[in-house]
Amino acid sequence: MTADSRIEAITKRIVERSKPTREAYLDRTRRAISKGVHRSTLSCGNLAHGFAVCSPRDKEALAGDVVPNLGIITAYNDMLSAHQPFETYPALIRQAASEAGGVAQVAGGVPAMCDGVTQGQPGMELSLFSRDAIAMAAGIGLSHNMFDAAVYLGVCDKIVPGLMIAALTFGHLPSVFIPAGPMTTGLPNDEKSRIRQLYAEGKVGRAELLEAESKSYHGPGTCTFYGTANSNQMLMEIMGFHLPGASFINPGTPLRDALTKEATKRALAITALGNEFTPAGEMIDERSIVNGVVGLHATGGSTNHTIHLIAMARAGGIQLTWQDISELSDIVPLLARVYPNGLADVNHFHAAGGMGFLIKQLLKAGYVHDDVRTVYGQGLAAYTIDPKLADDGTVHREPAADVSADPKVLTTIDKPFQANGGLKMLTGNLGKAVIKISAVKPERHVIEAPAIVFNDQQELQDAFKAGKLERDFVAVVRFQGPKANGMPELHRLTPPLGVLQDRGFKVALVTDGRMSGASGKIPAAIHLTPEAVDGGAIARIKDGDMVRLDAVAGTLEVLVDAAEFDARPLATTNLDDNEFGMGRELFASFRRIAGPADQGASVLF
Numbered sequence: 001m002t003a004d005s006r007i008e009a010i011t012k013r014i015v016e017r018s019k020p021t022r023e024a025y026l027d028r029t030r031r032a033i034s035k036g037v038h039r040s041t042l043s044c045g046n047l048a049h050g051f052a053v054c055s056p057r058d059k060e061a062l063a064g065d066v067v068p069n070l071g072i073i074t075a076y077n078d079m080l081s082a083h084q085p086f087e088t089y090p091a092l093i094r095q096a097a098s099e100a101g102g103v104a105q106v107a108g109g110v111p112a113m114c115d116g117v118t119q120g121q122p123g124m125e126l127s128l129f130s131r132d133a134i135a136m137a138a139g140i141g142l143s144h145n146m147f148d149a150a151v152y153l154g155v156c157d158k159i160v161p162g163l164m165i166a167a168l169t170f171g172h173l174p175s176v177f178i179p180a181g182p183m184t185t186g187l188p189n190d191e192k193s194r195i196r197q198l199y200a201e202g203k204v205g206r207a208e209l210l211e212a213e214s215k216s217y218h219g220p221g222t223c224t225f226y227g228t229a230n231s232n233q234m235l236m237e238i239m240g241f242h243l244p245g246a247s248f249i250n251p252g253t254p255l256r257d258a259l260t261k262e263a264t265k266r267a268l269a270i271t272a273l274g275n276e277f278t279p280a281g282e283m284i285d286e287r288s289i290v291n292g293v294v295g296l297h298a299t300g301g302s303t304n305h306t307i308h309l310i311a312m313a314r315a316g317g318i319q320l321t322w323q324d325i326s327e328l329s330d331i332v333p334l335l336a337r338v339y340p341n342g343l344a345d346v347n348h349f350h351a352a353g354g355m356g357f358l359i360k361q362l363l364k365a366g367y368v369h370d371d372v373r374t375v376y377g378q379g380l381a382a383y384t385i386d387p388k389l390a391d392d393g394t395v396h397r398e399p400a401a402d403v404s405a406d407p408k409v410l411t412t413i414d415k416p417f418q419a420n421g422g423l424k425m426l427t428g429n430l431g432k433a434v435i436k437i438s439a440v441k442p443e444r445h446v447i448e449a450p451a452i453v454f455n456d457q458q459e460l461q462d463a464f465k466a467g468k469l470e471r472d473f474v475a476v477v478r479f480q481g482p483k484a485n486g487m488p489e490l491h492r493l494t495p496p497l498g499v500l501q502d503r504g505f506k507v508a509l510v511t512d513g514r515m516s517g518a519s520g521k522i523p524a525a526i527h528l529t530p531e532a533v534d535g536g537a538i539a540r541i542k543d544g545d546m547v548r549l550d551a552v553a554g555t556l557e558v559l560v561d562a563a564e565f566d567a568r569p570l571a572t573t574n575l576d577d578n579e580f581g582m583g584r585e586l587f588a589s590f591r592r593i594a595g596p597a598d599q600g601a602s603v604l605f
């Protein structure tokens with residue numbers, strides 16, 4: 001039971017709202033569970049195909065219905081530094097499964113886009129849609145129906161959300177997420193950003209910029225800023241899909257391998273063939289989702305989760321809204337200062353006490369539900385630990401500390417960095433938007449300035465280079481929503497707007513597009529819904545209109561006479577260039593049917 005009555009009330013409200021879809025989802029899941037060991041429903045031909053390449057021992061095991069078989073869904077590729085370590089995981093998992101008397105097979109691979117490689121490039125227009133494509137691809141792997149549980153190898157932005165949508169779609173199976181861990185610390189993120197701003201000002205050249213970027217992103221593992229990928233790790237841990245302490249252990253270390261082996265054995269132990277059956281669709285419920293949102297606020301998590309977490313929850317029949325997220329933000333304090341919400345990176349966060357310390361503080365305050373199921377068993381309190389490597393090479397868990405090892409990075413509930421969390425909803429005569437306040441200085445939480453309107457991010461960058469933006473202004477960047485061009489991240493706007501902000505100008509961004517989880521210092525009202533191509537008010541804004549963004553009051557408004565504003569024609573722009581090239585032609589149907597950002601921007605529901 002959560003001690004905090006406000007959070008209990010929000011949880012109850014989500015339960016009530018979700019009843020029709022959650023009950024229908026649980027009914028479907030339970031019907032799937034009732035079919036028993038799924039490979040026993042296959043024909044001999046199906047089964048023979050399914051284990052044709054297995055060893056005689058595994059063939060015999062899979063011919064029966066007493067030995068559990070794990071389906072591995074892997075997002076391995078060499079493009080994402082965070083996913084490159086997964087190349088060797090299937091062999092490790094097969095070995096660990098065999099040692100535990102089970103079997104493991106790669107059920108299928110899923111695509112994974114690195115938003116860092118595509119940032120500012122046409123490919124970024126496929127990024128958001130890749131989440132649902134990943135869910136579909138994982139479904140194709142699992143539809144072989146040979147499995148008693150699934151393990152998911154994925155870390156980054158759209159990959160974990162897509163895999164989670166698949167895990168809940170196959171909610172009759174237990175699901176364990178196995179991370180690969182963060183890159184070791186390289187060039188500090190704030191120094192990387194400083195060099196970027198110097199480059200944007202023409203004060204350093206491409207060679208210096210590439211050197212700085214390469215020192216920042218230098219090896220295997222997740223990039224060390226607290227963006228969407230590391231927010232995913234936090235979510236998987238606090239929602240109980242990771243084993244306790246798994247999130248932030250570096251790749252290629254003995255403890256990392258020990259955690260992978262342990263996760264494999266745990267997945268085998270929680271199938272319907274054992275005594276701790278934990279199907280994903282029943283394991284998590286509204287309390288797990290609320291715990292995830294609370295974790296986002298307490299750590300200053302990625303704005304992208306105001307889209308992804310809604311879609312993830314919906315896959316389990318749970319209806320989460322921006323209002324829920326915003327109200328939780330008013331309750332939950334900020335307890336971590338990890339870039340862009342501070343100077344530290346996730347390695348420093350882990351060293352300061354990490355997830356175990358954070359969860360212990362949140363439980364102490366009653367901000368998270370302890371009475372939840374996880375892949376590790378019952379209760380979130382089991383996650384208030386610090387993972388260590390035991391002498392025998394297995395994972396040993398010590399109780400999490402009560403004192404932060406670095407109070408500048410991770411603080412206690414009684415001394416928060418900010419009284420409220422990271423993510424607020426803004427409403428007003430432009431529609432609904434979200435803003436990440438954990439990375440914006442308090443004096444910039446309210447901005448009122450004339451609008452300068454852009455129909456794509458290059459127009460703003462060109463205006464900056466031409467010296468036309470040396471003033472107070474609200475950048476309105478529109479036609480960036482899911483239906484327009486796939487809602488790319490506009491993170492390349494951070495350096496020019498950061499330069500202008502550092503020169504003392506009041507600047508803010510209003511867009512129907514997205515930012516990166518690593519964006520932060522510029523006050524930005526993003527995910528504005530309805531989007532421009534859907535008749536959103538953003539399409540009526542003109543240069544010079546006064547726009548007020550107020551993250552304290554939670555409002556976003558254009559200060560123009562309502563009758564005059566509403567009488568304006570909706571602006572249009574030519575999106576032909578967004579229809580073709582770099583695979584965008586393959587996602588035309590996604591652009592046509594994508595839902596709005598406040599409902600998860602999904603093509604699936």
Ligand SMILES: O=C(O)[C@H](O)[C@@H](O)[C@H](O)[C@H](O)COP(=O)(O)O
Binds near residue numbers: 114116157227228515
């Ligand atoms: O939401 C996120 O966290 C981003 O999509 C991140 O995954 C991406 O890599 C950004 O581009 C930040 O990295 P850069 O600042 O290097 O672009």
Ligand code: SF4
Binds near residue numbers: 115222229
């Ligand atoms: S965190 Fe972003 S940039 Fe780094 S590997 Fe993942 S997707 Fe790529």
